[in-house]
Amino acid sequence: MKAEHLHALQAAATQRIPVAFATRLPDGTAFILPDPAAPQALALEAATMLAADKTGMVTIGAEDWFIESRNPAPRAIIVGAVHIAQSLAPLAATMGFDVVVVDPRRAFASADRFPGVVTRTDWPDEALQALRPDARTAIITLTHDPKLDDPALIAALATDAFYIGSLGSRKTHAARLDRLREAGLTEASLARICAPVGLDIGAVTAPEIAISVIAQMVAARRGKPTRA
Amino acid sequence: MTMDSEDILTIAADWLAAGEAVAVATVTSTWGSSPRRAGSRMAVTQSGRIAGSVSGGCIEGAVAEAAQRSIETGTPQVLDFGVTDERAWEVGLACGGKVSVFVEKLA
Numbered sequence: 001m002k003a004e005h006l007h008a009l010q011a012a013a014t015q016r017i018p019v020a021f022a023t024r025l026p027d028g029t030a031f032i033l034p035d036p037a038a039p040q041a042l043a044l045e046a047a048t049m050l051a052a053d054k055t056g057m058v059t060i061g062a063e064d065w066f067i068e069s070r071n072p073a074p075r076a077i078i079v080g081a082v083h084i085a086q087s088l089a090p091l092a093a094t095m096g097f098d099v100v101v102v103d104p105r106r107a108f109a110s111a112d113r114f115p116g117v118v119t120r121t122d123w124p125d126e127a128l129q130a131l132r133p134d135a136r137t138a139i140i141t142l143t144h145d146p147k148l149d150d151p152a153l154i155a156a157l158a159t160d161a162f163y164i165g166s167l168g169s170r171k172t173h174a175a176r177l178d179r180l181r182e183a184g185l186t187e188a189s190l191a192r193i194c195a196p197v198g199l200d201i202g203a204v205t206a207p208e209i210a211i212s213v214i215a216q217m218v219a220a221r222r223g224k225p226t227r228a
Numbered sequence: 229m230t231m232d233s234e235d236i237l238t239i240a241a242d243w244l245a246a247g248e249a250v251a252v253a254t255v256t257s258t259w260g261s262s263p264r265r266a267g268s269r270m271a272v273t274q275s276g277r278i279a280g281s282v283s284g285g286c287i288e289g290a291v292a293e294a295a296q297r298s299i300e301t302g303t304p305q306v307l308d309f310g311v312t313d314e315r316a317w318e319v320g321l322a323c324g325g326k327v328s329v330f331v332e333k334l335a
Contacts, residue, residue, distance in 0.1 A: 028304040055267040066256040
């Protein structure tokens with residue numbers, strides 16, 4: 001691997017640009033695609049693999065190529081810079097998510113409570129519009145405050161986010177669903193919300209609840225049921 | 229893309245920047261119960277530092293040895309490990325999987 005390729009791959013990851021990294025075996029000739037200098041058959045194969053987020057070997061003509069799809073890291077947008085978020089944010093980062101914590105209450109979303117975590121203090125619906133969640137994004141609301149959670153959920157349900165979770169008991173969630181119905185959301189839309197949030201592992205403490213949420217996010221991402 | 233392979237490339241870049249001779253091993257294919265997906269990486273320095281993994285820990289030793297050879301010769305290698313291989317037990321891949329690993333010097 002050439003150092004210049006290594007640095008280009010790192011730059012693409014930082015800028016969230018999807019690329020396919022193709023290496024010919026066994027001689028190690030490599031391209032970072034899209035690249036106009038790459039052979040056309042390779043470019044076509046790499047584009048197909050990247051779109052499907054697939055990584056593996058392909059045979060092109062008489063040549064063996066290893067094509068690695070390098071799509072941007074999945075994102076976790078956590079609404080509510082609360083106690084559970086302090087456990088969830090570092091855990092999600094460890095799991096490979098780019099994490100953003102959103103809370104307009106500056107005293108909560110402070111750097112000393114979230115060292116090394118990207119925080120935003122705009123309103124959740126505005127933050128979600130700015131962050132443009134896609135199908136590689138998970139959104140978790142943790143504030144317990146309808147003034148913050150409701151607009152966040154309404155904005156989240158308008159996106160392709162692969163996971164939408166919302167903290168709150170069954171009773172809290174039932175009341176929340178009533179409010180969201182009044183706001184005009186459909187049952188099909190509301191069914192996307194995972195609540196009470198997290199896999200049922202009997203979680204009690206904040207780190208335990210964070211683990212249950214992460215487990216549910218992984219299940220959603222890997223196409224497994226999000227209810228045990 | 230997996231985040232852990234991302235971290236390994238960052239570590240490899242840091243090692244290279246620090247003046248180390250570095251090789252990178254990448255899982256290119258797996259069959260059966262191999263625990264690491266294609267794209268998983270391990271970085272090795274001539275001084276013996278290792279980051280990441282290409283299996284559940286069973287073939288890392290053999291891959292690290294091959295990495296030292298690639299660092300010395302500059303020649304990339306394709307390594308195949310598996311239960312059909314006589315060396316399966318020797319390299320410790322007794323878990324029933326097969327894995328191909330590409331090893332190359334970072335230059």
